[in-house]
Amino acid sequence: MEATSGQPRKTPLYEAHRSLGARMIDFGGWLMPVQYATGIIDEHQATRRAVGLFDVCHMGEVHFRGPRATDAVQRLVTGNIGALPNGHAAYVVACYPDGGIVDDLIVYRFERDHILIVVNAANVAKDVAWFRDNVGTWCEVTDASDETGLLAFQGPLAAQALQPLTDAPLASLKHHDFLPTATVAGVPVTIARTGYTAEDGFELFAPTAEIPRLWSALLEAAAGAGGKPVGLGARDTLRLEGRLSLYGNDLTNQTTPLEAGLGWVVKFEAGEFIGKQALLKQRAEGLSRKLAGFVMVGRGIARHGYPIVDEAGARIGEVTSGGPGPTVGKNIGLGYVPAAKAEPGTRLVVDCRGKMIDAEVVKGAFYRRAV
Amino acid sequence: MSGSYPNDLLYTKDHEWARVDGKVATIGVTRFAVDQLGDVTQVDLPKEGESMSQGDVFGSVESVKAVSDLFAPLTGKVVKVNSPLSESPEYVNEDPYDEGWMIQVEFTKPDELKSLLDADAYQEFLRESAE
Numbered sequence: 463m464e465a466t467s468g469q470p471r472k473t474p475l476y477e478a479h480r481s482l483g484a485r486m487i488d489f490g491g492w493l494m495p496v497q498y499a500t501g502i503i504d505e506h507q508a509t510r511r512a513v514g515l516f517d518v519c520h521m522g523e524v525h526f527r528g529p530r531a532t533d534a535v536q537r538l539v540t541g542n543i544g545a546l547p548n549g550h551a552a553y554v555v556a557c558y559p560d561g562g563i564v565d566d567l568i569v570y571r572f573e574r575d576h577i578l579i580v581v582n583a584a585n586v587a588k589d590v591a592w593f594r595d596n597v598g599t600w601c602e603v604t605d606a607s608d609e610t611g612l613l614a615f616q617g618p619l620a621a622q623a624l625q626p627l628t629d630a631p632l633a634s635l636k637h638h639d640f641l642p643t644a645t646v647a648g649v650p651v652t653i654a655r656t657g658y659t660a661e662d663g664f665e666l667f668a669p670t671a672e673i674p675r676l677w678s679a680l681l682e683a684a685a686g687a688g689g690k691p692v693g694l695g696a697r698d699t700l701r702l703e704g705r706l707s708l709y710g711n712d713l714t715n716q717t718t719p720l721e722a723g724l725g726w727v728v729k730f731e732a733g734e735f736i737g738k739q740a741l742l743k744q745r746a747e748g749l750s751r752k753l754a755g756f757v758m759v760g761r762g763i764a765r766h767g768y769p770i771v772d773e774a775g776a777r778i779g780e781v782t783s784g785g786p787g788p789t790v791g792k793n794i795g796l797g798y799v800p801a802a803k804a805e806p807g808t809r810l811v812v813d814c815r816g817k818m819i820d821a822e823v824v825k826g827a828f829y830r831r832a833v
Numbered sequence: 834m835s836g837s838y839p840n841d842l843l844y845t846k847d848h849e850w851a852r853v854d855g856k857v858a859t860i861g862v863t864r865f866a867v868d869q870l871g872d873v874t875q876v877d878l879p880k881e882g883e884s885m886s887q888g889d890v891f892g893s894v895e896s897v898k899a900v901s902d903l904f905a906p907l908t909g910k911v912v913k914v915n916s917p918l919s920e921s922p923e924y925v926n927e928d929p930y931d932e933g934w935m936i937q938v939e940f941t942k943p944d945e946l947k948s949l950l951d952a953d954a955y956q957e958f959l960r961e962s963a964e
Contacts, residue, residue, distance in 0.1 A: 485871075496871075501926075502897040503872045695871065695898055761919075763875060763895045786874045786897055793874075815893070815900065 473519035474611060474673040482691055490584035492520040495693040502695035506788045509659055509700055513617035513689030515680050516697060518665070519673060522586035523610040524593060526577040528601030535577045538596060539569060540719060540741075542732035546571045551638045551656050554727050555719045556592070557737025561744060562715040563722070565589050566707060568656055572642050575601075580612070582709045596736060611673035615680055616663030616692075616700075618831070623687035624664060627679055628653070632664075647679030658697065660704025661831055702794060703787045703829035705755055711766055712753060712782045712796050720744055721798065722753045751779065752804035754823045757792045762812065762819030764795035769813040770821075778803060781812060790828045795821070837864040839930055843946065844955035847904040850930065851949060858907055861934040862894065862925065865959055870896040873925040876918040878903075878935055883911045885938070887945050892935065894925065906949060909940035 470488040479486065483499035495517065497505065508514055526535055536543045541554035548571055556564040565585045570578040581589045590605045597603060615624055621632045630644040630653055640654035652667040668676050684690060692700075698708070707713050707722060719728050720741060728741060758764060764784030769777045784795030795812070803810065806825040811818050842850040848866035851858040867873070875895035885891050885905040892903040915934050918924060925933040940946075950958060 496898070501872045699897060761875070763900065765900060786895075788897075 471520075473517055474670055475517045475519065475677055478674060478677060479517065479691075484691075484693060487694070489694055490520060490582070492583055494520060495691070497693040497695045498691055500690070502693070502699060503788045505690060505692040505696035506699050508688070508690045509617045509661060509692055509696065510789050511617070511688070513615060513619045513623050513663075513684050513687050514659070514692035514696070514700075515677070515684045515689065516614040516616065516692050517677070518614050519611045519670070520583035521612050522581040522583060522589065522605065522607040523612070523667065524579045524581060524586075524590055525604040525606055526579070526593075526597070526601045527575060527604065529575055530600040531575050531577050532571070534597040534600040535569060535579070536733055537600075537735055538593060539567060539579075540728040540732075540735055540737070541569060542729040543569060543571065543577070544732065548573055549640055549642065551640055551654055552727075555713070555724060556589070557719065557735070557741070558715060559736055559740060561718040561720075561737045561740035563709070563713045563717060563719060564592055564715065566709050566713055566724075570640055570652075570654065584710065609670050611668050611670045611676075612665060613668070613673065613676060613680060614657055614659075614663065614665045615684070616657045616659040616661050617687075617689060618662060619687040619689065620661070620663040623683045623689065624680075627683055637662075647676060649676045649679075651676070658706055659700040660706065660827065660829055661700070698783075699785060699788055702783055702785060702796070703789055703827070705796070705827040707753075707796075708783055717753075717798070718744060721749055721751055749801045751798050752801050753782070753796055754779075754799050754804040754808075754810070755794070755796055755826070755828065756810055756812075756821040756823050757790075757794050757828070758812070758819060758821050759809075760819040760821075762814040762817060763793045764797070764812045764814065764819075764821065768815075770797050770799055771811045771813050771818070772803075773811065775811075775818070777813075784812075787828055792828075794828045799823075838952045838956055840952045842930065843906070843949035843951065844958075845904065845906045845949060846958060849904060849906050851906045852930075852934075853946065856939050857912065857937050858909070858940050859934050859937050860906060861929055862903065863955070864929055866901075867926055867929045867933075870894060870899075870901060870926075872897050873922045876922050876925060876935065878914050878918070879911050881911050881914055885909065885911070887942070887948075895922075903935065905938070907938055907940040907945050908942045909938040911936050912939050913937040 479495040484495035539554040657663040768781040770779035779799035781797040787794040808823040
């Protein structure tokens, strides 16, 4: 759904959240639940252990339709969309000509002539304008955010809890596959095996008017599996443990995907895309800074915006995301530092409101699910 | 929820409480503060012997989402710190008026007690703030 200026908007589940004891906050122009009655840590653990249900109706859905839809999306994003099979999704970014990031996106290829891109809530208007400016007459760009709702059903028990509600063969739906048309609890949906929690799970697209009915059925299914509704607070701790980037924090128009550790989503061989020349140049010249993942060694919690300093106290970077990692049992974070300081094992110092707290760079995700 | 704000405590508009016993006040944060903070994951407190003036920042509380300062309700010297909170910060959520207490202060300006709110006035303040 699309945010507009002025009063924050409500998803179709606003009343449902209130009745579940949610605390609501303004996020990206939307009134969203930050947590329900039992709190962020409990919701985080329920998702890691069983299943969590998330209202992500604030996200935007943009359709590309026309004979050259694949070519158009290929030009906009860093992934290899030509090689993406129908019924498959890919995580990519869209860049500006200078390599800065417009947004991070999930691209769902329905057919060669129909592609869906899911965009961040706060970026819907910006992204749609950017897409339209750059696809020309190659295809139609339709912002379906208002009429499309999105729920995420995430956790190790997600498949087993969802299967009784649908005839769709979930077992044959692999990671990043999706079924364009299916029915869940009597509601017409698109089911994708995608998510933002570092767990197995699904994202279900449905018409906005059907979202309350779908939510009720999924809430019951979650409860039956020992799960619960989960707010944005735990969504953030879950994604941070999985080292999944957050646009606006870890990714901005001032950072490139190479600096952000997203080189794996940049497919230089795929063809021409906006930003390619700048990224090739940056790759050839070497990176001056990188996004490092770190664990706090001393007693302190790094937060977005805290300075990262060297032994002498000179500022060398900034924390972009940080907080407690309830499953990893450590305080964790991400931040941009000079490339030489981004090597695993490097000691960093985070200025936590005037207290200098040691941290250590670690490799890869803080949490990986058992496969 | 009358039990949320015990009558034997004094309160600040920054959502600390003080339980006065002779010259010593035990200090913590209120149920309202705890509900706003969510899960507390770290509490940073001063050391015994440190002095503070009314309104000073004497420590901080980290929740999953954010960090919040603690403000001294009274002027005085810290005589005791609830050290178990460093290992078990969840006491602040579970029992803010008892096991979740933070520091004890020997206060030196008894007149400052008059500037604190009683339970009724604090709840009235919360109602006004919500409007």
